[in-house]
Amino acid sequence: MPSVAILGSRGYPSYYGGFETLVRRLAPYLADHGWDVTVLGRARSTRLDDPERDPRIHSVRTRGVESRSASTLSYGLTGALWARAAHPDVALVLNVANGYFLPLLSRAGIPTVVNVDGIEWERAKWGRAARAVFQGGAALTARYATTLVNDSEEIARYWARRYGTTGAYIPYGGTDPGRLPVPDGLATGTYVLMVARFVPENTVGEFLAAAESLVARAPVVIVGSSGYGGPLDEQARQLAAAHEHIHWYGHVADDPLLHALWQHAGVCFHGHSVGGTNPALVQAMACGAAIVARDTVYNREVLGAAGRFTQPGPAAIAEAITSLLREPDARRHLSAAARARAAERFTWEGVCHQYNQVLEDALAIKAPAGAAVEPR
Template sequence: MKIAILGTRGIPNYYGGFEQCAEYLAVGLVKRGFEVIVYNSHNHPYQEKVWNGIQIIHCYDPEYKLGTAGQFIYDLNCILDVRKQNCDIILQLGYTSSSIWGWLMPKKAIVTTNMDGLEWRRTKYSEKVKKFLKWAESLGVKYSDFLISDSIGIQNYLKETYKADSTYIAYGATLFENNDDKVLNDYNLSAYKYDMLIARLEPENSIEIILDGVAKANLSRPFLVIGNHKTSYGDYLKNKFSSSSQIQFIGGIYNIEVLNNLRFYSNLYFHGHTVGGTNPSLLEAMASNSLICANDNDFNRYILGTDALYFKDQNDVADHLKNVNYVDESFQMMLSENRKKITNIYDWELIIDQYANHFRDIIEIKVNTN
């Protein structure tokens, strides 16, 4: 079976969640006997044509020149190329800049799309952009033969909104067990004597609410903000909280071992995401034995259940910071249960098997309906 993976900047991962998904998935599928193509931006750091048995096809990507508009051109270039590849299945990771070209997909291939989160709900977008994203979402449904949801919340939304069935396949993670407290020395930290968050610095990730709570708690222990802060919103946050010396804007960290160790040794790990499905950073926090305090919404509760603390506003954040101690025995069961979820539900090997089964199932459906 020949699979093409579209919708990312490419592998190996230098960028984010869908790229990491494409990397793990492609490697795992090759090991299971699939032939796999992954599309990469022409300026991706990896320039070879094969990586770990995966065929890499580089397509021109003018995002570096045109910004967001360049993503649409890149996706068009990928779709035009995949028409020549005689693939059995095309897996699209996301739909935002590709679904307008859905009508160009090769007719002989089966198109299955991971519908990502509810992009049109993101507060950073204008009303016009939100309308476009909602339309693009509908096109993603229209031009896909099958749909994948990475959370039960997204699965329910697609059923209610479009009467569309989808296969639930979560994002994956790998249990972190190689903890090393030497990483803390680079940041002048002591184990379990700091709190943190990791996120894109965007309004819908509750960054301001969390930091309002940190300022209100007025504790001396450091609070790490990990994520690119060299943006207009980052500047706003740095200016607003400049008098709160415990808040440290670290910037982006892309070394997964460093991130996992920082998560592992934190007192409280805040997850403020309000939009989307199974968020990769949340699973990584669970896998890293973090005591998680999450924004109280359905997407987060579907994953964490009773094995986390929750906040709705800055007062909740401040109360948790003042009253919660990671080493308290009462929280150890939460940590244990979250690690069990990674092993039994979200482990990458299980997720890859679910994708492989999905591909076999949709091939069988096509054969039986022809």
């Protein structure tokens, strides 16, 4: 039985973000297809008592520093050291910040499949030093990774231009949850929804400003938080306290509730601006949300004609959402188009099948024990 170690997520099972959703779907799939699967993670972020946890998956918690600036690198290092000692047949590495540790794995003869994610150094939350760290990790990833995975075609083109790389295109998947009950206190098709981590590049501040005017037209539901507290969390708290029809749920780890919120929304706003295929957008499509998205090349690639697009200013966001709320036929059309596009292009079965194939291919170039995998 071949073995794979998955590094760079918060662990299994975890509900923090896109990488964690991928791991929750992929790890059991790989176990079904004959892999011995170990997921490296963080004690504070995993739920080992989760009833949905697959007992075949080995969850290993390593140590690290729990802070916004140091957590990724510190847990990346301890995860890589564990993998180097355990010597799995192949490692699936998530996030280019872990590029600094790829030489350790390469010299141990462990081939690596690296999901490069988005363009992390363009995120507004990072200062100059952090951006330089991510750029350094990306350069090392381009050199030392055995195989790259790009989650969007535009990201693949970016890496080809900047680093001269090629890689597999594997997006994220979504699941049609079937018909779900309307969440308590809401009415189907009447409210505006935003689901996002509270960071500037997700257009959260602009949406919160737009919510002040939107609430006069429809209830507003906000899902997300920064995870560390801060001004955006405080702004959302104050809005919910001041307006009866603005509801802030914070971070939601309950998938059925989150899917129901997408499914029954009148309009869903998606403001992510940095990176490729966003997992939350794909899942919103699978739930049949009528979507207004920030106009970026990545969101256009994912949505195609199954969404509307807006500039990121509060007035533009409010106008685009209000306009779609007034068009019930258009919302029904966009809902059906989004669901159909997700079923055609973004399914977890297809995504996991592709990862399985890429990992199997990496086994074919595994170096003998003690010999380094040839870097790029």
